Amino acid sequence: MPNVLNTPAGRAAIALALTAAGAGLLMLVFGIDAYNWIKAIHVIAIIAWMAAMLYLPRLFIYHCDSEPGSRQSETFKVMEARLTRIIMNPSMVIAWVLGLWLAFQADWFVAPWFHAKLTAALIMSGVHGYFVGAVRKFAEDRNDKSARHWRIMNEVPTLLMIAIVILVIVKPF
Numbered sequence: 001m002p003n004v005l006n007t008p009a010g011r012a013a014i015a016l017a018l019t020a021a022g023a024g025l026l027m028l029v030f031g032i033d034a035y036n037w038i039k040a041i042h043v044i045a046i047i048a049w050m051a052a053m054l055y056l057p058r059l060f061i062y063h064c065d066s067e068p069g070s071r072q073s074e075t076f077k078v079m080e081a082r083l084t085r086i087i088m089n090p091s092m093v094i095a096w097v098l099g100l101w102l103a104f105q106a107d108w109f110v111a112p113w114f115h116a117k118l119t120a121a122l123i124m125s126g127v128h129g130y131f132v133g134a135v136r137k138f139a140e141d142r143n144d145k146s147a148r149h150w151r152i153m154n155e156v157p158t159l160l161m162i163a164i165v166i167l168v169i170v171k172p173f
């Protein structure tokens with residue numbers, strides 16, 4: 001029988017449970033200060049998520065230049081799969097859970113800047129899904145996109161990240 005904890009859904013469930021337990025513990029220990037602690041962990045998760053989202057398309061660019069079946073290509077497959085599984089997926093789940101917790105706590109859902117941030121975060125998550133699909137295609141030697149395509153895609157998370165950080169810190173509207 002396959003180990004359910006070793007599936008993407010299983011790992012997402014573990015990340016969720018650990019995040020919820022950690023958030024609960026922080027609230028118990030720090031009471032009202034929990035907001036700032038949760039925000040700090042949210043930002044740490046965002047840094048990990050963004051690091052992976054910026055590095056993965058770089059790996060795709062190099063992967064495009066390596067012969068399918070070559071040792072180099074197989075190494076890229078392992079790097080892409082580990083980056084996705086160990087860093088990118090769990091950090092996205094944690095960023096979402098804690099970000100939504102912050103929004104509920106401070107009632108940010110009424111703020112126009114937050115609507116814009118949420119939209120940008122949803123697009124970022126869509127790009128995340130697209131990258132995960134590409135990892136799967138590369139793993140089966142079925143990538144049909146050029147290095148130039150991945151070079152352009154590399155800029156999408158960068159631009160979204162700049163917009164989100166300005167929205168959340170300047171809160172221009």
Ligand code: HEM
Binds near residue numbers: 050095098100106108
């Ligand atoms: C995934 C969905 C996300 C949700 C629901 C969310 C929600 C939130 C909320 C409610 C806050 C607290 C705002 C405040 O107290 O002023 C916050 C803080 C922050 N978020 Fe997010 N966020 C998400 C994703 C992101 C992303 C993708 C980035 C960056 C690329 C980001 C960067 C930040 C930063 C830098 C702060 C700290 C701002 C400050 O207090 O000065 N968040 N987030």
